[in-house]
Amino acid sequence: MKPSLALTLLFFSLLLQSCTAGKETETVYTPSTTFHLASPRCTVDSVLFLNSATLSMELDYPGVAIFYTEDGSAVTQDSRRYSGPVHIDASKTISARAFHPDFLPSETVALPLKKMSTAARNAQVGVRPEAHSSYPGKGPQSLIDGRKGSANFRNGNFWMGYQADTVEVSLAFDREQVIESITLSVLEDNGAWIFLPRCVEVFANGKLAGREEWPAPVAVGPAAMKFLEIPVKRTTTNNLQVKAINWKHIPDWHPGKGTPPWFFIDELLIN
């Protein structure tokens, strides 16, 4: 490069810098393409269901379109477009994502939905002891009705709450069933004195067929609905007993130390 050309370029680059420096207080508004949409809000009447569940999705912003898949695949604008409540009649994970011509798409939200086996449909359910009068749920039979409570246990009345060393659920089927595992749908909300059981034992034909333990919590965590799965030796039976054995006392680190914890259950699934 000739020195004169280099000098000329230097001159212009300095000139350019002084121009841009003089403009530094000018406001540059942010373009829409800088921002992502928030994820769509998905609500479902029941994440567990016997026949079908109804799912709705929403992101109330002009120009937003929500797309979804039912097979776990990535959601694009070539996926199915949401236009109204979706009816689901098999276990699957719904993935949804919001799109907009001006904004970046949202993160994908995934919602697993579970169709329950009909094995327990005609079972007779008994629970000992009785649920606490403040949290009676809808009675023992509601443990197999597929209707779940929400993490806000004071809303609705699907949760059965207990303060007892042992809660025993017995199921008598109308015909023999092959059992491979059972799932308890329970609530953990240590801040509200609601704890997971210490262990769960499953008896088939009067014999211990499965047992699972959970460690004692060491700090308050967020409220969460949990599925506790207990594998069972593959058994054919027309009756089951499920014993939830609770902690005797709330642990010492907790404000409720020394008193019995609560145990909350809203559903029992036979797999």
Add this chain to the structure above:
Amino acid sequence: MKRRTFIYNSAVALSGFGAGVNVLDKWASYKDVVIGHHAHRYKIDLNWGALNAQFYPVKDCHEMVQDSRGRIVLLTNHTQNNVIIYDRSGRLIEVWGTEFPGAHGLTLNVEGGEDFLYITDNNRHEVIKTTIDGKVVMVLPYPKESGKYESADQYIPTETAIAENGDIYVADGYGLQYIMHYNAKGDLLNVFGGRGEGEAFFDNAHGICIDTRNPGHPCLLITARQQNKLKRFSLEGQYLSTIELPGAFICRPVIHKKNVYLATIWSGDGGEGTGFVSILDERDQLVSAPGGATPVYEDGKLRPMYQALKIFHHPHDVCVDEDENLYVAQWNSGQTYPVKLYRV
């Protein structure tokens, strides 16, 4: 963070200036985003007030006020410069303050023609009154005389409000949820609120202000953030009414003309990074939610609110200037500087 991405984009545009048409075309194809609803709509300046973090760092940007000279005063809990003062364009004017590790609440009051600041420090467990340039003129320690507290640790004040007669109200939003009422000299006159069931009690009494919109009838607006409610009390501490804002975890109320502005730190179920800004009209109805879903009232009740756009992370305070532009300070948002919203 988003801000860095944006700076990078604009740097590319500027350095590519000589290359001409392509870059300018690209620039022109950008669409300025406009957020908010009804008459309260805004363009965004993400770059406002960004400083060299090596010299003027922030941790949480907790609150902002505008002083009598039109300057924008930011309070951060970074003890290298607790107070950062900008002009309205975001240019740095000055910084001060190294002794407010828990700097949280910032209220400006004009007394005898002079600006004073009331800083609540939830680490020092006290309220500090300073001149606008940082000279301490009064300290309100934990209110032992109230009989409600066994030790200073239980008192974690988050906000102050100053009445026309100079009386000082302090909200113990992270402590025992009481509202202290002092006279201007700092003598405790009354204590009300506290934790409990019922509308006269609080869960996270995070913000407080004097509602001066009804001339001759000033009253208090106090946040119950965990309850998604704004509660109205008389200056004597009598509970009057509740404004329900389901899904909106509101910080302090800020009165400007006929409106109440509230930074909304979380929304929906209270998940991380779900904030937006809430604006109430003279009837205390949510009319605009920049960054949030469209506010809809059904049978007089607000449908639960949630975030629609990922613009804000955790808005903690809103400052409104004379042109009704907003300055949004954010808590726990990657140590970013405030965001300015220009009213359109």
